[in-house]
Amino acid sequence: MALKVCVGVDVGGTSIKFGLFTNNQDSGLQLLDKWEIPTNTSDAGSHIIEEIASSIKAKIADNKLLPENLDGIGVGVPGPVVDRSIVRSCVNLGWGMLDVRKALREALGETGEFAHINIVVENDANVAALGEYTIVSTRKAYRSLVMMTLGTGVGGGIVIDGQIMSGMNGAAGEFGHMPVLYDETEYCNCGKKGCLEQIASATGMVRLAGRRVPKDTIDRWSAGDSKQLTAKDIFDAMANGDSQAEAVVDEACSYIATALANITCVINPEVIVIGGGVSRAGNVLIDRIKKYYNEKAFSGCKDVEIILAELLNDAGIYGAATMGVTG
Numbered sequence: 295m296a297l298k299v300c301v302g303v304d305v306g307g308t309s310i311k312f313g314l315f316t317n318n319q320d321s322g323l324q325l326l327d328k329w330e331i332p333t334n335t336s337d338a339g340s341h342i343i344e345e346i347a348s349s350i351k352a353k354i355a356d357n358k359l360l361p362e363n364l365d366g367i368g369v370g371v372p373g374p375v376v377d378r379s380i381v382r383s384c385v386n387l388g389w390g391m392l393d394v395r396k397a398l399r400e401a402l403g404e405t406g407e408f409a410h411i412n413i414v415v416e417n418d419a420n421v422a423a424l425g426e427y428t429i430v431s432t433r434k435a436y437r438s439l440v441m442m443t444l445g446t447g448v449g450g451g452i453v454i455d456g457q458i459m460s461g462m463n464g465a466a467g468e469f470g471h472m473p474v475l476y477d478e479t480e481y482c483n484c485g486k487k488g489c490l491e492q493i494a495s496a497t498g499m500v501r502l503a504g505r506r507v508p509k510d511t512i513d514r515w516s517a518g519d520s521k522q523l524t525a526k527d528i529f530d531a532m533a534n535g536d537s538q539a540e541a542v543v544d545e546a547c548s549y550i551a552t553a554l555a556n557i558t559c560v561i562n563p564e565v566i567v568i569g570g571g572v573s574r575a576g577n578v579l580i581d582r583i584k585k586y587y588n589e590k591a592f593s594g595c596k597d598v599e600i601i602l603a604e605l606l607n608d609a610g611i612y613g614a615a616t617m618g619v620t621g
């Protein structure tokens with residue numbers, strides 16, 4: 295039987311990551327090759343799809359494969375996606391409304407040797423959730439997973455029975471904009487006030503520190519490299535025994551736990567994966583989230599596992615490749 299491969303594509307604002315995987319029924323996805331190209335955002339991002347198509351074609355040839363070996367391509371994009379194909383807008387890429395599947399199919403040659411392949415497009419945070427699901431499912435047969443990504447913003451994704459739940463407008467899993475701060479006076483990037491992202495993202499934690507901690511303490515925490523306070527500075531200060539830093543992390547974790555307790559009441563998932571740059575803080579973060587989660591969660595949802603993401607930057611290509619195979 296011919297070797298079957300699939301490609302996962304993770305389109306970001308600065309680079310596009312690709313993973314070429316073999317897809318074997320027994321062993322699942324195995325990474326064969328991984329590469330990236332810069333994201334060409336010139337001309338309103340109109341060259342991006344063409345460059346994805348040519349990069350995939352070139353790698354298929356480099357790996358001495360034929361178009362017929364390629365089963366599917368999954369693509370994660372930084373914006374809401376409907377019908378597993380259509381983007382309403384991707385600000386970071388310069389895209390307005392775009393049918394990504396159609397455009398990629400055309401770029402690959404609509405009637406040519408790539409015409410048979412399956413193409414699936416989804417929001418990048420949802421795709422990352424599916425990537426983590428793929429990995430945790432190699433250890434145990436999970437049916438439901440929620441991922442929360444704590445990065446510059448807060449995102450997330452929901453996977454039920456191996457399928458991403460993306461919602462009518464592709465906005466399912468947008469946990470960053472759950473209202474949790476009822477007396478917030480500043481606006482979130484989304485135009486509302488009181489979103490989880492305003493306190494639980496890396497920038498949110500920095501903002502919180504600015505409100506709770508005297509300026510001279512902040513200057514001390516951020517005395518290192520950039521002189522600009524980062525979430526990592528706060529975690530470092532906490533690791534050095536600073537109780538004010540610990541209070542900031544505690545407050546952020548308490549709101550993360552509130553959001554998770556709300557999410558689990560609705561989804562009742564088996565596992566929650568915490569990812570994104572802030573998750574590099576590791577178990578000090580997870581342990582605090584668990585502590586507050588146990589205080590806030592409904593009893594029927596308390597036995598959920600809360601774990602750190604494993605794939606980090608590769609979650610996107612694994613999730614996208616999984617979509618490419620499973621459709």
Ligand SMILES: [Zn+2]
Nearest residue numbers: 471482484489
């Ligand atoms: Zn918001």
